[in-house]
Amino acid sequence: MKTLKASFEAIEPSFGSSFRYSKYVQNANNMAHLWHYHPEIEMVYVNGGAGKRQIGSHVSYYTEGDLILIGSFLPHCGFTDTNTGNKNETVIQMKPDFLGTDFLGLQEIKGLQELFDKAKGGIAFGMDTKIAVGKRIEAMDDQPPFTRLLTLLSILKELENTEDYKILNAAGFSMEMQIQDNDRINMVFNYVKDHFQDQISLEAVAEMASMTVPSFCRYFKKITKKTFTRFVNEYRVVHASKLLAEKPISIANISFESGFNNFSHFNKLFKEFTGKSASQYRHELKSVIK
Numbered sequence: 581m582k583t584l585k586a587s588f589e590a591i592e593p594s595f596g597s598s599f600r601y602s603k604y605v606q607n608a609n610n611m612a613h614l615w616h617y618h619p620e621i622e623m624v625y626v627n628g629g630a631g632k633r634q635i636g637s638h639v640s641y642y643t644e645g646d647l648i649l650i651g652s653f654l655p656h657c658g659f660t661d662t663n664t665g666n667k668n669e670t671v672i673q674m675k676p677d678f679l680g681t682d683f684l685g686l687q688e689i690k691g692l693q694e695l696f697d698k699a700k701g702g703i704a705f706g707m708d709t710k711i712a713v714g715k716r717i718e719a720m721d722d723q724p725p726f727t728r729l730l731t732l733l734s735i736l737k738e739l740e741n742t743e744d745y746k747i748l749n750a751a752g753f754s755m756e757m758q759i760q761d762n763d764r765i766n767m768v769f770n771y772v773k774d775h776f777q778d779q780i781s782l783e784a785v786a787e788m789a790s791m792t793v794p795s796f797c798r799y800f801k802k803i804t805k806k807t808f809t810r811f812v813n814e815y816r817v818v819h820a821s822k823l824l825a826e827k828p829i830s831i832a833n834i835s836f837e838s839g840f841n842n843f844s845h846f847n848k849l850f851k852e853f854t855g856k857s858a859s860q861y862r863h864e865l866k867s868v869i870k
Contacts, residue, residue: 589616590765590803591673595818595854596725599674599732603721604660617655620673621699623735624648625710625717626659627667633659635702638748647710649739651700652676654749670717672732695740702748709744764789765803776815777839782808816840817853824862831858 594601600620626646633642634657635650642659650656660669676696677683684693695703705713713735720728739745768785785808786796800808820838827834832843835858840846850858 589618590769591618591620592814593678594725595821597728598678599672599729601720601728602671602673603718604669604671616657617653618673619652620675621652621696622648622650622656623672623717624650624659625670625714627669627714627718629660629667631659632657633704633748636749638702642704644707645710645714647705647713649695649699649703649705651696651698651702654700654702656702668718670721672717672720674732691740692736695736698747703739703745704748705739705742706744706746709739709742713738765800768800768808772812772815776812776819777837779841780812812839813849814853817850820846820850820858821854821861824858831862834858 591600593599624646626642628645630641630643631646633646633648635648636654636656646659648659658669683689684696716731716735720731723731768789771785771788772780782793782796786793789796789799791799797808800811806814816839820834820840823829823834823837824831829837835843835846838846840849847858850856850861854861856864
């Protein structure tokens with residue numbers, strides 16, 4: 581039997597959130613056929629249809645949709661493709677400490693750590709829980725970030741309390757990871773974090789990764805699902821949105837402080853990424869500087 585070697589998937593939170601929320605309609609999740617892993621805990625709700633689960637060493641078929649919780653670094657494939665017949669798939673990805681290192685120690689939250697520990701083997705929830713939780717997961721798509729966070733916490737609490745589940749992998753299951761990929765991509769991410777306000781040379785970053793420029797571009801796109809230039813620009817836009825909310829300085833200065841040397845290019849990218857102009861974004865945060 582051929583052994584699949586998992587690829588590391590780099591995940592960024594949704595804009596304005598501490599976790600990532602993705603909704604795929606008509607089987608549009610391009611991770612469905614890829615064997616991958618990531619440090620984030622992943623919740624997947626498949627609305628209807630039947631398909632294959634491949635999580636760790638466990639392989640099975642689900643019917644009438646699915647609700648899964650996958651622990652940190654547990655390798656898995658996606659759950660939908662053109663043959664599953666589902667309406668849509670919703671994926672929520674969160675780091676175990678996405679609300680801070682002390683959060684799981686709170687008295688009100690103490691059971692959540694047990695849920696996350698169970699998820700290391702992969703959890704499949706039963707029909708009653710799937711029906712109760714599924715609509716609330718889908719409703720998060722239209723919620724603002726704060727409401728979405730509260731909904732997520734209430735869903736996790738419900739999953740923590742239910743007995744309607746099964747663990748997919750045996751206790752102590754583990755699989756070899758591509759630590760080299762993890763270290764390399766983290767090095768690149770850290771470099772961008774420290775130098776995004778400067779001009780970043782693709783040649784220099786490729787050399788840091790001990791790769792040619794074409795090889796690095798292919799490698800980065802494979803892991804992150806975006807080009808390196810796109811990643812850097814998104815990082816700069818996120819920083820700009822933070823400055824727009826917090827600092828009473830002009831939008832032009834924010835553009836330059838975020839690493840953009842061309843103001844019109846900044847305006848174009850900011851609207852492309854957020855769906856709003858920088859001035860509109862600031863106005864909606866009630867922090868307009870006139």
